[in-house]
Amino acid sequence: MPPLPLLRLPGLVLCEVFKSLNIGEKIKLSLCSKRISTHINNAQFYSQKVIVDLGILNQNIKVQSENNKDTFKIFSYPDSWSNHYSNTHQFPIAGCIVPVITTPTGIKVFWKNYPEGFLSVIHYLLKMFYCKISTTIYHYNSGVYQPIISELFHLQLEFKKITISLDGSEQRNLLWNQIASNLGLVEELESYPLKILISEQLPLIGHRRLVLQVFIGLNLY
Template sequence: MPPLPLLRLPRLVLCEVFKSLSIGEKIKLSFCSKKVSIQINNAQFYSQKVIVDLDILNQNIRVHSENNKDTFEIYTYPGSWNSHNSNTHQYPIAGCSAPVITTPTGIKIFWKNYPEGFLSVIQYLLKIFQCKFSTHIRLYNSDIYQPVISELFHLQLEFKKITISLNGSEQRNLLWSKIASNLGLVEELRIISVENPHVRPVVTYWPEKISVTSFYWFQSLLACTCTRITLDWLHLDNKDLDEILRKWKAGGFPNLEHLKIDGQGIKIIGTTILEMHLWELAGMVIQTDDGSKNGTIRIDTGSIEMSVTSFH
């Protein structure tokens, strides 16, 4: 059977062909020629949306579908590779020619300029897919994360999730300031803060979802406008829980749809919450003072969840 003249297909048919391909097939097909790469670029808005997980510390990338069923891994390495290896091919990526080796789960790419190569792969993916990014910024090595995060925000790219560990260092505070000033591009923010009373947020725009593990953020979060709030604090107790629920009843947390609080200080027998013991709240439906919302409460050991229903 003669090969299919792919680029001669009508544009709409070609777009349907691209839609039927897996993530890895699209990426590998784009390497075939500049013409194919251009056609995939032209058809990218017919393509599926993908999440791009960035392991910035190790310079690895995992591209997956929104349902996580279709995945492709890209490993980037410094230096070059033996060009005589039968598994190695030279491919143009973002204007550079790089050795590429196929693996069972993805590809390995070797770069002479390692940091620039990582960003080049990101730029290449943006030409093929509609991307949202996700990354975990770990406790140390802020200098590694800064250029990548800054460049992605400079390009006004959207993040599905950012997880950041805060330690109060000058470099990490600068990185946090960059993220905090761009939270309009972030859907979910998870903050892992060391127990340091000096590590406190300055937030002018709240993301859709937030998760925090530091008690020292408590007062700042009372002004939170997120739809989903998760608080995982060892020091949070019944008194704090009472303050949060009273704040919600009075009209605070205006966009809240789901609240989850974990804390070793939350006790079945302890300070009353909304003038009730904790166990009395189990399964209860509470209402805002203006009657516009109901909150259904579920109690578990050391934790409480509330799902909100709005009548507007």
């Protein structure tokens, strides 16, 4: 059977094809050419909602469906590491041509600018899916989180959940203040070691605000 000329299909049929793809198939297909990527991005209206779980400390991303049945992992590494692999291929991501290794469950991407590359992947996903962000902010390497969290709030992205460790440091309190000032974008916020849970699932919104005010008072003043 001859190969299917995918891009020659009528627009509505093409959208149905993209709807039928799982997360990994859609991401891998988008890497094949700029034309295909453009068609997939244009069909975003038909795309499923996904949770983008950011492993900011390790620069890893897990993209999963809302029912957790469909998962795809994206690992980011410094460009110098690509020299250790013989099976890399050059693919365009967010305007950059970068070495990529494909695996059955994800891709490995190698960036010359490691932190900017991580954000580039997020921007790439935002063009393809309706994304909600989930992340954990650990107690070490505070400086890694600030620019990324700031950029995500600047983009007005919705967060499914933020888990944050508060150590009383000035840098961490500034990060907490930033999150608190954008609480309307966060469905669930949890802290430790002081266990505080702020969630849209709480029955009384007034109580939710009161918990936030008390928590800020305990940690910042």
